[in-house]
Amino acid sequence: MxxxxxxxxxxxxxxxxxxxxxxxxxxxxxxxxxxxxxxxxxxxxxxxxxxxxxxxxxxxxxxxxxxxxxxxxxYTMFDDHPVGKYKLQVCRTLSCELMGARRIVDHLRERLGIELGQTTGDGMFTLQEVECLASCGTAPMMQCNLKFYEHLTPDRVDALLDELESREPEWEDVEPVIWDRPSDDAYRAMFPESGKALRRERTGGAEVEEL
Missing domain, CATH: 1.10.10.1590 (NADH-quinone oxidoreductase subunit E)
Known part of the structure; x- marks a missing residue:
């Protein structure tokens, strides 16, 4: 045919x-x-x-x-194919990667049931990774349409998705969403081995006192 x-x-x-x-x-x-x-x-x-x-x-x-x-x-702000009502763009460059961007992407993939570059069946969300969004001091972060969502954790991602599912997209709203930086205890829970590999390398494997 x-x-x-x-x-x-x-x-x-x-x-x-x-x-x-x-x-x-x-x-x-x-x-x-x-x-x-x-x-x-x-x-x-x-x-x-x-x-x-x-x-x-x-x-x-x-x-x-x-x-x-x-x-x-x-430019990642433009698309040459249809995307969801909400375009979730997770920063993947160094600061965000070191602060847990990979965990955020994996959580979004699991929660939404899609892979990077795909859109949910209801047309609500598109998931993407992008290069630096110039918010390194608030890593890990992502952009949703025109808003920045910063200091992300899996729980904060879930709260955001719950909120977005209950309202219409706001293309004109460009004000950043400011969240407080998670506590040091929260970061230690996310990265229990943080810094230990580097200390072991520097000391030839000898144990060192935690600062």
Whole structure:
């Protein structure tokens, strides 16, 4: 059987966002400089950036669709495929990894029943790992849509998911959620062997008094 090609539908933004797009483009001496905020307008309206949307942006900014695609696929805040209502992006770089990001990812995989890059069957959550989100002092952390959730523990992840399942996504809310740093006892419970391997290496295996 000959496969039926996907029907391509013309893309456009709502009248309100079209006006915003024109105002944004007018701020810059060259149209291409507006590509990031224009792509974000598309994301606000559709949730992801389709090939048709990339072609629309390219025509709007007088550039090639390939240039738009290069930007979309470079930044983790943009998606070229459908994603869930809530996009959970766990930072995987050094500070977060050392503070337990792997445990957070594993807990999310188990709780949601999906792997990295997948979306739950109800379309609610997409799980991703991303590079540094510039919140190293609050590791481990993740970004959910536009919010930062910091000093994560498995219990805090569960509380967050319970809350998100009970309300609508808030794309416009960019205020970070500030949680207190867990106590030292909480960290010791998460990493009972923390520092011991390094001390053993430095002392040639000799026991040293705990500080």
């Amino acid at each position: 000959t496969p039926v090609p996907r029907r391509r539908e013309a893309f456009t933004l709502s009248d309100e966002r079209l006006e915003r797009a024109d105002r944004i483009i007018a701020r810059y001496p060259g149209k291409l400089a507006a590509i990031l905020p224009i792509l974000w307008l598309v994301t606000e309206e559709k949730g992801w950036i389709s090939p048709e949307a990339m072609e629309w942006v390219a025509a709007k900014l007088d550039c090639s669709p390939a240039k738009v695609q290069a930007v979309v696929t470079f």
